[in-house]
């Protein structure tokens with residue numbers, strides 16, 4: 056575990072997922088998506104969730120923040136179980152989901168915790184806007200900005216909560232390579248300055264290796280249609296990591312094989 | 321020369337540089353708006369061509385050639401004179417005022433109820449199952465069918481007329497609002513919930529703004545419907561109003577006044593539509 060996570064208990068809260076099951080009833084019948092998922096994220100830790108498309112990563116995030124309730128199992132944040140939508144969590148969804156009638160600044164303000172006073176809120180929003188590089192877009196509407204900018208706005212909205220648990224669903228998926236690297240560093244800076252527990256879904260193994268303490272691979276459980284945590288890999292070294300580490304290169308190969316990408320690909 | 325358009329900005333792909341200036345949007349919106357500001361006058365001008373031609377034809381076929389006898393189609397000038405005459409007697413204003421008042425009150429009552437019931441049915445599945453079949457059945461009743469009932473219950477007074485107009489205004493608003501609320505992007509409502517909004521705050525922050533464009537088009541339909549129902553109400557029994565002017569003039573064989581009433585109804589309908597259109601533009605600028 057990164058040493059940074061040791062002195063951050065003040066705000067960040069540990070997340071424990073215990074034997075979680077989730078089934079959707081669809082027109083085609085019952086669909087078992089999560090099957091006995093267990094996952095531990097220490098307070099202030101960063102866990103990356105990887106896995107094939109449609110295996111249930113987004114579903115797991117929704118369970119953690121209480122947008123869905125599991126049929127069996129439980130999620131604990133700190134010591135208390137998640138029973139409904141949990142105010143300690145903030146989510147950046149897979150799609151930016153900005154309100155089209157609000158400006159970017161107003162959209163980000165939606166993420167502010169309730170009861171924050173106006174001036175503080177304004178300052179926080181302004182700070183986040185400049186952090187994610189949207190100063191010039193602050194007064195534009197979502198339809199006037201690009202997909203990548205919208206995704207950064209959605210990230211800023213989640214950060215506005217200063218949450219105990221930050222849930223990111225492919226947060227950098229729509230960004231170009233360069234911006235993606237910048238945003239990864241930005242996330243680490245924010246994490247260092249305002250410690251929070253992060254669970255992030257990503258398709259990018261490099262990103263997982265660069266950002267996470269642990270990488271959880273979600274894959275079909277044996278004898279079940281649902282997915283479970285098939286492997287949990289602790290990434291060696293502490294952040295900030297080199298992007299060209301040889302050990303990491305080896306791990307990367309392993310991860311890709313876990314995702315079903317062959318060596319010769 | 322192609323001016324930068326909104327569309328080009330909207331569909332901009334997911335390229336990105338946090339320091340890059342945010343596309344051409346703020347620059348491009350200016351010429352686009354100026355162009356739109358000029359347009360209404362041009363469009364209104366073009367829209368006047370056909371009425372002007374018809375007016376000329378009307379004048380030509382009556383006053384000039386006498387193709388239509390005066391008791392069938394009086395020339396535009398006599399319709400104008402009929403209007404002046406009614407103004408001088410102080411009657412025209414009364415007719416217009418009472419009709420407008422009925423329409424506005426009926427519209428307000430009907431639209432408010434339409435908004436309220438539409439919101440309830442659109443937001444709650446239970447009330448939708450409970451209410452929408454019944455309301456759907458009531459909507460299917462033709463407007464004229466209500467008149468005998470209203471006359472028996474409320475007598476020939478303001479109440480029965482305003483009620484009929486309110487019925488007319490209710491359904492378009494109810495239908496558009498309830499349907500629009502049911503189709504609010506569930507992703508957006510979920511964002512609201514995920515960020516801790518519930519109940520009325522959730523409605524005010526997410527659902528209401530999302531349905532504003534539909535609400536306005538519902539109100540617009542309701543206003544048109546209100547004028548329709550006004551005439552139905554006034555034809556059925558009134559001592560004042562444009563509908564009364566129509567029946568009264570028909571009984572007296574005053575074709576000029578009948579035509580005058582029709583022209584006035586058209587003008588008033590257009591006028592109220594323009595007012596709503598103006599409100600629409602302002603609201604849409606803010607809410608979409």
Ligand SMILES: Nc1ncnc2c1ncn2[C@@H]1O[C@H](COP(=O)(O)OP(=O)(O)O)[C@@H](O)[C@H]1O
Pocket residue numbers: 079080081086088106107108109110111112113114115
């Ligand atoms: N509300 C829902 N109703 C029915 N099926 C769902 C629902 N949400 C997700 N699923 C199904 O669950 C599976 C996992 O979805 P998701 O968690 O979004 O996958 P991903 O790992 O790509 O994020 C998919 O097969 C999807 O079709």
Ligand SMILES: [Mg+2]
Pocket residue numbers: 109112113114149224
């Ligand atoms: Mg997903």
